[in-house]
Amino acid sequence: MRRLTIYISILVLALSLTSCYPGGIEYYEDTDVVYTDYETEYDFPSKSTYSMPDNVVRISGEIIEGEDPEFIKEPYNTQIINRIAENMTNLGWTRVDDPADADLVLFPASWTNTTIYYWYDYWCWYYPYYCGWGWGYPSGGVSSYTTGTLVMTLVADGDDYVEPSRVWTGAVNGLLSGVNNINRIYKGIDQTFEQSPYLAN
Amino acid sequence: MKKAIFFILIAGLAIPGLVKAQSGYTSFQYQIGFGMGDLGDYISKTSFRGAVFDYQKNMTSNISVGLELAWNTFYEDMEYGTYTDGTVSLSGKQFRYSNMFPMLATVEYYFISEGKVKPYFNLGLGTMYTIRTTDMGIWRIEDKVWQFALKPELGLIYEAGYNTSLKLEAKYYTGFGSSLETQSFLAISTGFVFNIF
Numbered sequence: 001m002r003r004l005t006i007y008i009s010i011l012v013l014a015l016s017l018t019s020c021y022p023g024g025i026e027y028y029e030d031t032d033v034v035y036t037d038y039e040t041e042y043d044f045p046s047k048s049t050y051s052m053p054d055n056v057v058r059i060s061g062e063i064i065e066g067e068d069p070e071f072i073k074e075p076y077n078t079q080i081i082n083r084i085a086e087n088m089t090n091l092g093w094t095r096v097d098d099p100a101d102a103d104l105v106l107f108p109a110s111w112t113n114t115t116i117y118y119w120y121d122y123w124c125w126y127y128p129y130y131c132g133w134g135w136g137y138p139s140g141g142v143s144s145y146t147t148g149t150l151v152m153t154l155v156a157d158g159d160d161y162v163e164p165s166r167v168w169t170g171a172v173n174g175l176l177s178g179v180n181n182i183n184r185i186y187k188g189i190d191q192t193f194e195q196s197p198y199l200a201n
Numbered sequence: 202m203k204k205a206i207f208f209i210l211i212a213g214l215a216i217p218g219l220v221k222a223q224s225g226y227t228s229f230q231y232q233i234g235f236g237m238g239d240l241g242d243y244i245s246k247t248s249f250r251g252a253v254f255d256y257q258k259n260m261t262s263n264i265s266v267g268l269e270l271a272w273n274t275f276y277e278d279m280e281y282g283t284y285t286d287g288t289v290s291l292s293g294k295q296f297r298y299s300n301m302f303p304m305l306a307t308v309e310y311y312f313i314s315e316g317k318v319k320p321y322f323n324l325g326l327g328t329m330y331t332i333r334t335t336d337m338g339i340w341r342i343e344d345k346v347w348q349f350a351l352k353p354e355l356g357l358i359y360e361a362g363y364n365t366s367l368k369l370e371a372k373y374y375t376g377f378g379s380s381l382e383t384q385s386f387l388a389i390s391t392g393f394v395f396n397i398f
Contacts, residue, residue: 020300022250022276024336033293033338040288147339173338195283195290 029184031147032174034191042156042167044199047103049094050154056080059111072110079182080189084108084152087193092201104167107153112176116144146176150185152192168199225258225265228368230392234273234301237373239382243333244297250274253390257307262314267307269325269352271374273386275299296336301386303329303350303374317360325352329376331384348376348384358394366394 025031038044055071063069071077084106085095099105119140154168172188193199232251236244251273257265279295305325312320329350335342356370368391375385 020274020332021298021334022274023278024296030294031338033291033340035289035291037289145339175339191292195285195292 028175028177032172032184032188034188034195035171035173036169036192036196038168038196038198039166044167045201048092048201049096049102050088050104050106051096051099051102052081052085052088052106052108054081056150057107057109059109061111076180076182076185080108080150080185083186083189087189091193091199093199103158104154104156105164107155108150109153110148110150112146112148114144114146116142118142147173148176149173150188152189168196170196224397225256225267226366226394226396227257228255228392228394229253230255230368230370230390232271232273232388232390234275235387236275236299237385237387240275240299240301240384240386244275244277244299246275246277248273248275248386250276251388251390253392255307257309263311265309265311267309268327269303269305269307271301271303271305271388273301273388275301275386291337293337298332298334298336299384300332300334301329301374301376301384302331303327303352303376305350305352307352318357319360320357321355323352323354323356323370323372325350325354325372329374329384331376331381333381344381346379346381348381349378350374350376364396366396368392368394 056077058070058072060070072080088095088106096102149171151169151171153166153170155164156167157164170189170192172185172192174184174188230253232253234248234251235241236246236248251271253269253271255267255269257267259265275298277297279297281292281294283290283292285291303325305327307323307325309321309323312322327350329348331344331346331348333344333346352372352374354370354372356368356372359367359369361367370390372388372390373385374388375383377383
């Protein structure tokens with residue numbers, strides 16, 4: 001009886017080791033991450049104007065040289081552009097139509113990325129009995145997930161630069177749920193500007 | 202790591218049989234951990250996921266030697282926050298984990314060697330394997346380190362029956378000497394003791 005109790009206790013210990021990673025992500029929103037970076041040498045407070053195209057470029061990796069880029073679909077395109085403009089206005093920036101007249105140009109772009117992964121039962125190579133035959137032991141599987149990214153880049157040009165230079169980058173990334181939720185994008189855009197107080201004029 | 206755990210469990214199965222002719226005990230306990238120092242700063246929540254396997258062989262009536270294998274998981278679901286390093290800022294939710302696996306050789310001294318209640322002092326020396334994991338977005342950063350470990354412990358054994366006793370102990374694990382800062386936690390454990398004759 002004592003030995004049986006010992007063995008049962010060891011089994012309980014073994015089973016408890018499977019819970020080394022409790023909790024974790026429950027909602028798609030839990031995967032949303034916002035990234036920003038900037039050039040410390042650029043004097044943001046001394047600038048006040050920017051220009052921005054009316055379309056968000058969709059980077060697919062399939063564009064042929066000479067062709068126009070793809071843009072994301074409406075209504076998301078206008079919603080995103082308007083939200084970015086609203087945040088820039090709140091920071092004291094004035095949007096102008098001609099990029100030649102602007103201190104900075106803001107380029108918004110987006111892309112999706114699908115990752116496919118597979119796993120297999122490592123006993124399968126040695127003893128095919130475990131490869132879905134016999135007791136129907138699972139032999140592996142395939143799964144995938146897709147993430148979306150919106151990136152905003154502020155580029156400076158002019159007499160101080162040999163070529164246009166990136167001075168600020170803001171990016172929003174998260175797991176796509178299959179349901180178009182503009183509020184997640186709004187929250188991400190707002191956060192990129194909230195954590196960039198140095199942009200304020 | 203899974204292979205190491207598997208080996209430890211097999212050793213735990215074998216030891217009671219191997220030392221049948223010797224005197225001592227094995228014990229299995231449930232353990233609660235409280236992170237201290239760098240571990241407490243990283244994860245402030247108490248760990249309610251922990252277990253201890255302990256084997257002691259009597260050398261004299263007051264002293265025994267043995268080994269201890271333990272495990273505790275610390276976990277915290279951090280609120281949405283912004284983390285800045287230089288010019289880079291990153292915002293999101295973090296899920297933090299720290300799995301601690303102390304593996305120690307121990308010496309135990311019984312203040313009272315006869316009677317139903319035996320208070321004791323135990324000192325453990327060995328190693329502690331730590332897996333520190335931070336999940337943010339779809340990314341995971343993981344550090345796996347081995348550290349030199351030390352553990353002072355105070356406890357008592359209550360003889361509940363002929364072959365079985367109950368154990369209650371308080372101990373302080375500390376691991377140091379690696380790329381991670383010193384990892385320490387206070388633990389309280391309780392469980393069953395099975396005497397070996």
